[in-house]
Amino acid sequence: MSDMEETEGTEGPVAPHRVIGTPPPSPRLLGSTAVAEEDGEAPVAGEATGEEHIEGLPPDDPRVIEHTKRAERIVAACFTLAFLAGCGFVAAYVGLGVHSVDKVLRSNLWLGLTLSLALLSLGLGALIWVRHLMPDVETTEERHDLRSDDKDRQAFDQYFRQGTANSQFVKRPLVRRTLMLGTLPLLAAPIVLLRDLGPQPGTSLRHTVWSPGRRLLVQGTNQPITPAQFSAPGSMITIVPEGYEDDQDALTKAAVILIKFRPGELHIPTRYAGSTLIGTMNWTVDNIVAYSKICTHVGCPVALYEQTTHHILCPCHQSTFEATTGATVIFGPAPHPLPQLPMTTNSEGFLVARSDFTQPVGPSFWERG
Amino acid sequence: MSDTDFDVPKALSGTASWVDDRFHTARGFRVLMRKVFPDHWSFLLGEIALWSFVILLLTGTFLSLFFTPSMSEVTYHGSYMKLNGIRMSEAYASTLRISFDVRGGLLIRQIHHWAADLFMAALVIHMLRVFFTGAYRKPREVNWLIGIGLFSLGLLEGLFGYSLPDDQLSGAGLRIFEGVLQGIPIVGTYLAYFLFGGPFPGHDIVPRMYIIHVLLIPGILLALITAHLFFMFHQKHTQMPGKGNTERNVNGQPFYPYFMAKGGAWFFFIFGTLTLLATFATINPIWLYGPYSPVAISSASQPDWYMGILEGSLRIMPAWEINFLGHTLSLSVLIPFALPLTIVLGGAALWPFFEQWATGDKSWHNINDRPRNAPVRTAVGMAAITFYGVLWAEGANDVIADKLQVPLYTITWAARVLVILGPILAYVITKRICLGLQRKDREELLHGYESGVIRQLPDGEFIEVHKPVNEEKRAVLEAKKVPAMLPGPGTEDPNGVPAPASRGMLGKARAFANRAFAETIPIEADGHGNGHHGNGHEVTGGEHEAVGAPGSAALPAGKGDEES
Numbered sequence: 001m002s003d004m005e006e007t008e009g010t011e012g013p014v015a016p017h018r019v020i021g022t023p024p025p026s027p028r029l030l031g032s033t034a035v036a037e038e039d040g041e042a043p044v045a046g047e048a049t050g051e052e053h054i055e056g057l058p059p060d061d062p063r064v065i066e067h068t069k070r071a072e073r074i075v076a077a078c079f080t081l082a083f084l085a086g087c088g089f090v091a092a093y094v095g096l097g098v099h100s101v102d103k104v105l106r107s108n109l110w111l112g113l114t115l116s117l118a119l120l121s122l123g124l125g126a127l128i129w130v131r132h133l134m135p136d137v138e139t140t141e142e143r144h145d146l147r148s149d150d151k152d153r154q155a156f157d158q159y160f161r162q163g164t165a166n167s168q169f170v171k172r173p174l175v176r177r178t179l180m181l182g183t184l185p186l187l188a189a190p191i192v193l194l195r196d197l198g199p200q201p202g203t204s205l206r207h208t209v210w211s212p213g214r215r216l217l218v219q220g221t222n223q224p225i226t227p228a229q230f231s232a233p234g235s236m237i238t239i240v241p242e243g244y245e246d247d248q249d250a251l252t253k254a255a256v257i258l259i260k261f262r263p264g265e266l267h268i269p270t271r272y273a274g275s276t277l278i279g280t281m282n283w284t285v286d287n288i289v290a291y292s293k294i295c296t297h298v299g300c301p302v303a304l305y306e307q308t309t310h311h312i313l314c315p316c317h318q319s320t321f322e323a324t325t326g327a328t329v330i331f332g333p334a335p336h337p338l339p340q341l342p343m344t345t346n347s348e349g350f351l352v353a354r355s356d357f358t359q360p361v362g363p364s365f366w367e368r369g
Numbered sequence: 370m371s372d373t374d375f376d377v378p379k380a381l382s383g384t385a386s387w388v389d390d391r392f393h394t395a396r397g398f399r400v401l402m403r404k405v406f407p408d409h410w411s412f413l414l415g416e417i418a419l420w421s422f423v424i425l426l427l428t429g430t431f432l433s434l435f436f437t438p439s440m441s442e443v444t445y446h447g448s449y450m451k452l453n454g455i456r457m458s459e460a461y462a463s464t465l466r467i468s469f470d471v472r473g474g475l476l477i478r479q480i481h482h483w484a485a486d487l488f489m490a491a492l493v494i495h496m497l498r499v500f501f502t503g504a505y506r507k508p509r510e511v512n513w514l515i516g517i518g519l520f521s522l523g524l525l526e527g528l529f530g531y532s533l534p535d536d537q538l539s540g541a542g543l544r545i546f547e548g549v550l551q552g553i554p555i556v557g558t559y560l561a562y563f564l565f566g567g568p569f570p571g572h573d574i575v576p577r578m579y580i581i582h583v584l585l586i587p588g589i590l591l592a593l594i595t596a597h598l599f600f601m602f603h604q605k606h607t608q609m610p611g612k613g614n615t616e617r618n619v620n621g622q623p624f625y626p627y628f629m630a631k632g633g634a635w636f637f638f639i640f641g642t643l644t645l646l647a648t649f650a651t652i653n654p655i656w657l658y659g660p661y662s663p664v665a666i667s668s669a670s671q672p673d674w675y676m677g678i679l680e681g682s683l684r685i686m687p688a689w690e691i692n693f694l695g696h697t698l699s700l701s702v703l704i705p706f707a708l709p710l711t712i713v714l715g716g717a718a719l720w721p722f723f724e725q726w727a728t729g730d731k732s733w734h735n736i737n738d739r740p741r742n743a744p745v746r747t748a749v750g751m752a753a754i755t756f757y758g759v760l761w762a763e764g765a766n767d768v769i770a771d772k773l774q775v776p777l778y779t780i781t782w783a784a785r786v787l788v789i790l791g792p793i794l795a796y797v798i799t800k801r802i803c804l805g806l807q808r809k810d811r812e813e814l815l816h817g818y819e820s821g822v823i824r825q826l827p828d829g830e831f832i833e834v835h836k837p838v839n840e841e842k843r844a845v846l847e848a849k850k851v852p853a854m855l856p857g858p859g860t861e862d863p864n865g866v867p868a869p870a871s872r873g874m875l876g877k878a879r880a881f882a883n884r885a886f887a888e889t890i891p892i893e894a895d896g897h898g899n900g901h902h903g904n905g906h907e908v909t910g911g912e913h914e915a916v917g918a919p920g921s922a923a924l925p926a927g928k929g930d931e932e933s
Contacts, residue, residue: 029389030382098472099448108475112648115476116641123637130630137627141405141619143605143735146508198566198573201558205551205568219664238664246456249568252544252663293664298548298683298702299569300541301666315668316545317684318767318777331778333683333701335690363548364690364699365558 059135071132078125085118205367206360208241208254210353213346215242216256216290224350225258227286233262234307238293241353253361255293255301256341257312258351259323263287265310268326268340278359279326283342285351290341291327292361295319297334299362312338335364402625407608411498413635417491418519420639421484422594428481429583435471437463438579440535440572449656457535457660460575464534464655479647485527486652487643489675492520500717500750502737504607506730510721512604515597517718519590521710524675526586529578531653531673538653540661542672544569545683552702570663607737610848612841616735669768678757681764682709685784709760713753720749727882728852741810742849744803745885751799752792759788807849807890813838814846814892846892854887855880 058064092110097103148156169176215224219238222245230237236259244250266287271279283290291312293301300316305323311330312321319332327338339361342354360368389395406412439459445452447462448469467474496516499505505513528546532539547569550561566573608614608621622628646652658667672680682705689700724746725731740747762769763784770777817835825831838846 028382029385029395030377093472096472098474099470101449101469104448104469104475107472109648111473111476112644116644116648119637119641119644123634123641126630126634126637130627130634134627134630137622138620139403139405139623140613141403141605143617143619146604146733194563197563198571199562201562205558240664248570248661248663252569255664298545298552300544301664303666304668315666315670315767316541317680318781319688329688332781333686333688333705335688335699335701363551363702364697365551366554366556366696366698367558368697369692369695 068133071128075125075129075133078121078128082118082121082125085114085121088114089118201365201367205253205362205365208356208361209244209247209250210241210254210341210356212353212355214353215346216240216258216343216351216353217242217245219245219255226349227288227345227351228349230258230260230288230351233260233265233287235260236305236312238301238303239290252299253294256290257293257302257305258288258290259305259312261287261289261310261324265324267324271326273359276358279337279340283340283344283354285343285345288343288351289323290343290351291321291323291338292341292357293338294362295334296329296336296338296361297332297363302338402623404602404624404628405606405619405621406624406628407606407619407621409609411502411609412606414491414495414498416632416635417639418488418495419594419598420636421488421491421643422590423636424484424640424643425481425488426587428477428484429587431477432467432474432481433583435463435467435474436460436533436579438533438576440570440575452656452659455660458575460533460535461655461660464536468656476644476647479652480643482531482652483643483646483650485530486673486675487639489520489523489527489673492516492523493675496520496717497750497754500720501740501747502607502609503734503743503746504737505721506734507721507725508604508733509600509607512597512600513721514718515593515600517714519593519597521714522586522590522593526582526590527673527675529582529586532578533575533582534653534655535575535661536655537658537661537665537667538655538670540570540663541666541670542676543574544663549683549702549706552699552706554696554698554703570661605735607735609737610739610845612844614736614844614848616733619735669771671765671768674761677761677764678709678713679706679764681760681762681766681784682706684766685760685763685781685788687785709756713757716753723882724886727879728886729855729883730852736848738850739845739848741803741806742851742889744800744807744888747803748796748799752796755791755795756788759784759791763788804888804890807892810846810849811890811892814843849889849892851889851891852883852886855883 089111092107092114096107096110098107164170216239217223218225219240222240224242225239236257239256239258240251241254241256244254266281266284266289268279268281268284268289270277270281291302293303295302295314295316297314297317297319300314302312302314302319302321304313304315305311306313310323312323312327313319314321314332314334317333319334320330321327321334321338322330326340329335329337336359339357339359341357343351344354346352385395437459441459442456443459443462445455445457445462445465447453447465449465452465464478467478469475499513499516528542532543532546547561547565550564551557553560561569564574564577565571566577605619606621608619611620614620659665671677683702686701686705689704691698691700738746740750763781766780766784767777769775770780817837820834820836822834823831824834837843
């Protein structure tokens with residue numbers, strides 16, 4: 001440090017007067033042009049710096065000079081290009097409006113082109129700079145044991161024991177145990193506070209909004225439907241419950257598909273789960289059957305119906321259901337048939353529900369039983 | 370006048386002095402500036418993830434200025450005419466606004482989405498590099514675990530992020546997520562109802578996902594990334610084997626200016642490439658999907674790539690549900706949800722410790738392995754990739770079926786077989802390849818490489834001249850290390866006492882695993898030693914478990930070298 005040029009001392013308007021016996025004011029960092037390189041390179045706490053060397057030709061070789069000159073021009077060209085592209089980006093932002101698909105696509109194209117050009121030319125310039133202008137330096141750093149040396153470990157051990165002893169933590173179990181007791185409820189507090197995030201599920205997953213006499217509405221038009229209006233065999237439509245046409249929470253469970261068959265195709269065996277009737281021909285009307293649209297796997301809408309094979313397919317995970325026999329599973333991960341909606345016609349001839357589904361719709365859950 | 374003899378502007382030198390007077394920074398920066406970064410292409414992979422994360426923070430902040438995280442219903446009257454008059458959530462409407470009514474909004478949205486996909490991809494490739502080169506070994510196990518944590522959190526962050534626009538595609542994904550949650554035993558329905566604030570979809574999930582996506586998870590990610598970089602800095606980089614590279618040094622270029630310039634260039638390249646992708650490759654065009662409706666679905670619905678393994682697991686699983694004391698255990702959902710990721714991520718987390726246990730190697734490792742020199746590790750890695758890959762591809766089985774005109778069920782059945790057989794085959798084949806490459810290495814080391822020069826001998830015979838490998842190559846080849854062979858089951862010392870480590874079930878399992886790890890092609894013809902020709906491999910601090918009974922190991926494996 002002593003060979004540094006004395007400049008203005010530390011920052012501040014006036015260098016303080018030097019009191020005898022105190023160190024001289026240090027020169028400003030980076031302030032001197034006469035900093036000895038070797039001084040700066042003195043190893044810091046074992047930070048070995050290794051040797052530096054410039055590979056290849058001497059720097060004053062004409063080929064090297066020519067090469068670096070060219071590299072310099074290319075780097076400068078890259079940075080200039082980045083400048084121009086950046087200006088182009090601002091111009092595109094100002095000049096090109098949005099608010100329609102065509103304009104958005106045009107704006108996106110020019111903004112994206114100019115921005116990527118600016119970014120890529122900055123990157124390219126920097127890369128050529130470091131590769132072709134900076135001298136090739138290879139340095140070596142020593143590794144030190146990560147494990148502290150024995151002296152430090154012993155000192156740590158000793159301080160820890162002394163501190164613990166001073167704290168009386170070991171000696172006074174009453175304090176220790178009541179402290180732990182005192183913090184215990186607070187640890188549970190964050191979980192307790194989360195309780196009001198939502199209602200308890202209760203039995204709500206077992207029920208839908210279908211109820212006796214509720215009309216089946218065609219999704220989209222939201223009109224009720226008679227068996228005669230749904231007479232083309234092989235077709236499938238989506239049904240929503242009347243009064244809940246746009247209620248997403250309700251539709252998540254209550255959406256239904258209606259499929260029309262040719263006479264004789266439909267053979268739904270009468271099935272029970274325990275004592276509950278879950279499937280029967282009696283719930284169909286004129287070879288029309290209503291199944292839940294919600295896949296019993298993880299709840300996607302089963303939207304694909306293949307007329308020729310009578311297969312209902314869930315597009316998410318390809319659970320496949322046989323429509324003619326009560327939507328029984330023939331392939332894929334779904335564990336249950338699609339529940340059948342008990343259906344009849346009302347006095348006006350419209351299709352209505354006889355009741356809610358007799359078993360839970362949608363994905364399985366622990367309490368399903 | 371030397372190169373370093375120039376005036377530093379007063380603004381800089383004054384500031385540096387001012388800061389140093391107060392924060393003692395000169396010393397720290399001096400170390401930082403000289404910090405050595407090894408120059409190997411594979412070390413750039415983690416940096417891709419880092420820069421993608423930075424870009425995600427930048428673009429995400431922009432998006433948050435315009436996005437409305439609300440599920441209140443509005444009628445759309447914006448610039449996208451096809452959805453004019455349609456009722457939708459505010460979240461979806463504001464995403465349309467970002468796309469069509471905010472200048473640069475579409476570009477930034479797409480950069481954000483591409484950056485998320487790249488972030489996860491870079492994480493995976495970086496982790497594969499670390500795994501296959503053994504860079505996770507002591508002392509870097511914690512950083513390996515942090516990496517697995519980053520990947521796991523990234524999955525959740527991505528899922529919540531792409532679900533925010535409340536479009537048809539992501540809504541279907543969210544419904545699947547909810548269906549899976551419901552299937553968790555005992556607490557499933559409660560978890561689902563608490564997360565969604567009641568029945569699906571409710572009105573709470575978007576704002577809740579939003580705060581988790583923009584604050585909670587990014588905060589944790591940022592903390593973990595900081596810790597990851599700090600540990601890497603503190604423990605210093607590993608390096609590939611090579612001339613002059615020892616366990617006790619790091620060779621490379623200093624941070625200032627070399628790595629700083631290269632890192633900066635790399636950032637610009639990644640940002641520029643993501644911008645190009647966002648400009649020319651449309652991603653997540655939510656306006657085509659429409660607002661979410663629980664009764665609608667489109668076929669060929671695929672999540673973002675990193676969720677593919679979960680999607681494929683759900684698809685591959687045959688129906689299986691059991692009734693347990695009057696309760697439903699939905700195994701068709703639980704197994705695909707929990708098992709594959711547990712195998713892959715849990716296996717990855719345990720691997721460093723398993724390897725230490727099986728090899729008895731507790732010394733530090735700063736020189737990476739070439740994958741061929743660790744055949745068991747490489748083979749297990751390839752088996753994991755195969756397992757992951759089959760499930761991942763199965764996640765797009767409908768698309769594959771459509772493109773290849775193969776029946777859908779055939780593909781699912783093929784995947785069901787392959788997911789079991791594939792990893793086994795991959796393990797066996799990879800191990801053979803590794804040992805084959807080791808043989809080739811030995812050939813090169815002992816007899817030189819084929820120079821391509823054909824010479825005719827006086828008696829008319831043609832031979833190809835072999836030339837000795839150069840010093841650099843020799844250093845690479847000789848850096849090979851083989852785990853010590855532990856005593857096998859039933860091994861006895863000269864007094865007839867069985868080796869303690871080989872007793873019991875666990876001991877037998879360990880000996881079995883150890884035999885696989887120790888299998889190698891010795892690089893010297895006599896089968897002794899493995900290339901420690903005084904090239905600086907003094908390993909200290911090794912707490913090598915000395916369980917091997919003297920003379921029981923077929924391969925000495927340089928133990929004297931490993932132990933201090």
